[in-house]
Amino acid sequence: MDLPPYYPINDFGPAMKGIVIGGLGIFHVFLAMFAIGGGMLLCYFEWLGQTGRCPGAKKFVDGYFKAVVLVSFIVGAITGVAMWFTSIQVSPRTIGFMVHEFHWIWAIEWTFFSLEISSGYLFYRYGPKLTDVARLRLLATYAIASWFSLFWINGILSWQLTPGSWGDIGADTHSVWGGFFNAGFFPSLIFRTITAMTVASLAAMVIINLMPLDRAGKTDLINKSAHLLAPMIAMPVLGAWWTATMPADARATLFANIVMLMFLGMAVGSSVLIGLYAYFGLIRQRMYINGPTATLLTVLAFVATAGGEFVREGVRKPFTARAGLYSTSFTQVELDRLRQVGCVTNDPYPLQNADAYPSDQLRLGAKVFRFHCSVCHTYDGANAVLHLAGSWTPDQQRLNIAQLQRTKTFMPPFGGTPEELEALVQLIRWKSDGSPEAWPVSDDEATLAQIQAWLDEVGTRPGIELIHGGGAAEGGH
Amino acid sequence: MNSPFPFGFPGPTAFYLTLYLVTFLIHALFMNYVLAGSSVLAVGAVLRRDTGPISALLRDWLPFMLSMAITAGVAPLLFIQILFREQFYTANLLLFHRWMSILPVLMIGFYLCYLLKSKMVRDWPLIARVAVGCGPFLCFGFVGWSWVENHLLSVQSAETWQRQYEAGTLVFRSAELIPRLALWFVAAFPTLALLLGWQLHVTQKEDDGWERADAARRVAIMGLAGLVLMAIAAGIYVGLMEATSRDAVLGPIAAPYFVVWMIGATAQGAVWALTLKSGRLGTRSLAIATAGLTAAFFGMAVVREATRLGRLDLESLYAKHEQATRVGGFWLFLFFLVVNGAIIAYSVRLSLTARRPDADEPEGETMPDEAKPEAGASS
Ligand code: HEM
Numbered sequence: 001m002d003l004p005p006y007y008p009i010n011d012f013g014p015a016m017k018g019i020v021i022g023g024l025g026i027f028h029v030f031l032a033m034f035a036i037g038g039g040m041l042l043c044y045f046e047w048l049g050q051t052g053r054c055p056g057a058k059k060f061v062d063g064y065f066k067a068v069v070l071v072s073f074i075v076g077a078i079t080g081v082a083m084w085f086t087s088i089q090v091s092p093r094t095i096g097f098m099v100h101e102f103h104w105i106w107a108i109e110w111t112f113f114s115l116e117i118s119s120g121y122l123f124y125r126y127g128p129k130l131t132d133v134a135r136l137r138l139l140a141t142y143a144i145a146s147w148f149s150l151f152w153i154n155g156i157l158s159w160q161l162t163p164g165s166w167g168d169i170g171a172d173t174h175s176v177w178g179g180f181f182n183a184g185f186f187p188s189l190i191f192r193t194i195t196a197m198t199v200a201s202l203a204a205m206v207i208i209n210l211m212p213l214d215r216a217g218k219t220d221l222i223n224k225s226a227h228l229l230a231p232m233i234a235m236p237v238l239g240a241w242w243t244a245t246m247p248a249d250a251r252a253t254l255f256a257n258i259v260m261l262m263f264l265g266m267a268v269g270s271s272v273l274i275g276l277y278a279y280f281g282l283i284r285q286r287m288y289i290n291g292p293t294a295t296l297l298t299v300l301a302f303v304a305t306a307g308g309e310f311v312r313e314g315v316r317k318p319f320t321a322r323a324g325l326y327s328t329s330f331t332q333v334e335l336d337r338l339r340q341v342g343c344v345t346n347d348p349y350p351l352q353n354a355d356a357y358p359s360d361q362l363r364l365g366a367k368v369f370r371f372h373c374s375v376c377h378t379y380d381g382a383n384a385v386l387h388l389a390g391s392w393t394p395d396q397q398r399l400n401i402a403q404l405q406r407t408k409t410f411m412p413p414f415g416g417t418p419e420e421l422e423a424l425v426q427l428i429r430w431k432s433d434g435s436p437e438a439w440p441v442s443d444d445e446a447t448l449a450q451i452q453a454w455l456d457e458v459g460t461r462p463g464i465e466l467i468h469g470g471g472a473a474e475g476g477h
Numbered sequence: 478m479n480s481p482f483p484f485g486f487p488g489p490t491a492f493y494l495t496l497y498l499v500t501f502l503i504h505a506l507f508m509n510y511v512l513a514g515s516s517v518l519a520v521g522a523v524l525r526r527d528t529g530p531i532s533a534l535l536r537d538w539l540p541f542m543l544s545m546a547i548t549a550g551v552a553p554l555l556f557i558q559i560l561f562r563e564q565f566y567t568a569n570l571l572l573f574h575r576w577m578s579i580l581p582v583l584m585i586g587f588y589l590c591y592l593l594k595s596k597m598v599r600d601w602p603l604i605a606r607v608a609v610g611c612g613p614f615l616c617f618g619f620v621g622w623s624w625v626e627n628h629l630l631s632v633q634s635a636e637t638w639q640r641q642y643e644a645g646t647l648v649f650r651s652a653e654l655i656p657r658l659a660l661w662f663v664a665a666f667p668t669l670a671l672l673l674g675w676q677l678h679v680t681q682k683e684d685d686g687w688e689r690a691d692a693a694r695r696v697a698i699m700g701l702a703g704l705v706l707m708a709i710a711a712g713i714y715v716g717l718m719e720a721t722s723r724d725a726v727l728g729p730i731a732a733p734y735f736v737v738w739m740i741g742a743t744a745q746g747a748v749w750a751l752t753l754k755s756g757r758l759g760t761r762s763l764a765i766a767t768a769g770l771t772a773a774f775f776g777m778a779v780v781r782e783a784t785r786l787g788r789l790d791l792e793s794l795y796a797k798h799e800q801a802t803r804v805g806g807f808w809l810f811l812f813f814l815v816v817n818g819a820i821i822a823y824s825v826r827l828s829l830t831a832r833r834p835d836a837d838e839p840e841g842e843t844m845p846d847e848a849k850p851e852a853g854a855s856s
Contacts (some may be wrong), residue, residue: 005563007563007566007567007570008567008570008571008638008642009570010573040524070591073544074544074584074587074588075584077544077547077548078580078583078584078587079580080551081547081550081551081554081580082577082580084554085569085576085577085580086577087571088569088570089577090567092566092570095558096558096562096566097564098630099555099559100559100562100797100800100801100804101804102806103555103556103558103559103801103804104797104804104805104806104807104809104810105553105806106555107555107806107810107814108806108810108813110551110552110555110808111810111813111814111817111818112813112817113548113551114548114549114817114821115817115821116822117545117548118821118824118825119820119821119824121541121544122824122827122828123828125541125828126828126829128834129832129833130833131831131832131833134827134828134830134831137824137827138824138827138828141820145817171713172803173803176804176806177805178803186568222785302577303810335680348639349638349639349642350639350642350643350644351643352642352643352645354643395626396784400487405521409571435531447640457500
């Protein structure tokens, strides 16, 4: 046995699956941050208003809350469900595995989500009629509940990269709490909390500008909401802490890969700009900030979130769960097995356009690509295999695919037979040649033997081990 | 499978099935309000008869009820992934874009509900008003249809899945689709009638007797018509469904629940018939109808589940369910379920009682009963 489950795999056209999930993820995370930070900001302003420290605060609270409900309750909640559905589309094995291991954490999160929505609606509907004490209590309930939904989900997300004492995927028992409170838990929790405060504060400045207030009133509110930007000062330390908790090889990928560095640069650069503006403009000079500038800063925060999310998605490769699930939805044990029996021998799903291929070998190649490469590559869209490898010689293609984990450490080892690999190579050549009507079958014994030798030479352990030594598949460090 | 649910299943399977059913019912409660309620508004918009207290209540409460339907939908979504992971995921994957499209459609429906509630729309040209009035129902009807289609695809054989994938159609045609969807749609009306009944009862004032009697009778008609149509639709559906499902529905596992469903429906029917005569919604009759609906809901849920259980090779799933019970966190979940449920109840009370002295007292809107389903959302 030891075969992975087979699901019908969809073709996302020119889009890379990572981009799809990443893109939606950014959108959702940003909205969630707005809601979470919004809770804190509202509590702060309600208190300012009730204690007479800021006369315009109460009106602002009701206005801002409308924005939270209309934007975040609707789009936020639905994109949350969308995250789930998209994860199923991209990697059913991964999400299924995470749901299995952490379903009670998710169930706990759901109780907080229900509390958040209920208290939020109550405040939205009855807030203006309630006593001060009741208002503050409802707001605090809302803020605490929404922060806790971050708390719970953060444990699961950080576990993906640093499984901690949860153990290896193959083990019989796992410690849910060991995995939940993993090394990355606290740095990412605090980091995300500060991000939430930042997003909420910047969004508040946009909203304040839309309110019918005089200049002095607006300036006062803006300077008060800038207080939530102050914790940004801790971001560099938290970022460093988070990187320190990463497995060494993931850190190496982060700093050695140009695309990763670009995303990191996006995140850090935008945050620095916001931080500088906040410190000099808003906190020291107590300046006014107009609508367009506030919007620009909010966009920068969005860019930072985007960079951060792509880094988070990227550094996990070649795993979706570092505890031992490859991005290709198989475990180490299954990979060893697939090398012997073939990765698509047991795949029950036929091709969708089988007639388009002139031979069975090319059809086999297409199935191998679908199972083994399509989660990160397209043929000629984003991260296109034809562009990357189309012009190589046949033997270059064979060698580099046979030793996939050596070609790039963020690719998993090749989990298939020499025949499957040769079929994949022929498919790439056929497609690069413009998909002609006829294509010779390549079944030369010597070629297959050479592929087998290359496969044996590199083994089945992940590429990061070739550089960083053993144990990477067990979760690094 | 030869004894009534939940007996006849291994402990872990029965445990997750029960959790799934209970949370699904909470989803169904709000979903029914949204589905049937939006259709009432759509008809009102087309016939240009949307000024009465029922329309006003629906417009006012639809966004909130939708929010609750979504929030409550998350919990069964979680448990279905423990119980029927492969089936659910495969159906999702096969329907692909067509499945994912329910999310933007939900979002559009949501905003249309808010638009419908706003004063701005009242000054729009007729055609635009009708469009906004029908929009939410079209959206939610589409979402409901999609869930039914996804459900039916998820219980198919591996061969059907493969054929479906090969064809790449993204639409699953099944003879059961229309009757099952129709059943869901008409069965939503008794629920809507009851929730509206409570809402009207609570907001009732002394001096608007005639209008209220009229509204009460309308609610009663909704309930009665829903019950009658539900019986017809259920009969047709049972006749058309696949044999294995029918055997399960009429067999020992679900038969007692069928009876419970009938009894619950009869109780509701009696209440609505009396209301139709008297034009009055009393606390006692509403309480009886509530008990009836609760019984009918539980009965219906198990009967519905039997249509799935009858078709799957359940034994192959038992081991997975057993493994799931070995994962930690259940007791903490139970703890937070109770604590957060209590805080929700407290927040509702606070919102109803801690009014500022200068705040004008109970508006034309409703209250205590909406508080109830809310608290229910997590208990
Ligand atoms: C207005 C929006 C919605 C409507 C009208 C609706 C309607 C329905 C209907 C009719 C079913 C029954 C399907 C069947 O028995 O064949 C169903 C099932 C279900 N719904 Fe909803 N739904 C809505 C939104 C949602 C959302 C947003 C979620 C998730 C967060 C959700 C989660 C579920 C789940 C988990 C099931 C059970 C599926 C199964 O057992 O196969 N629903 N819904």
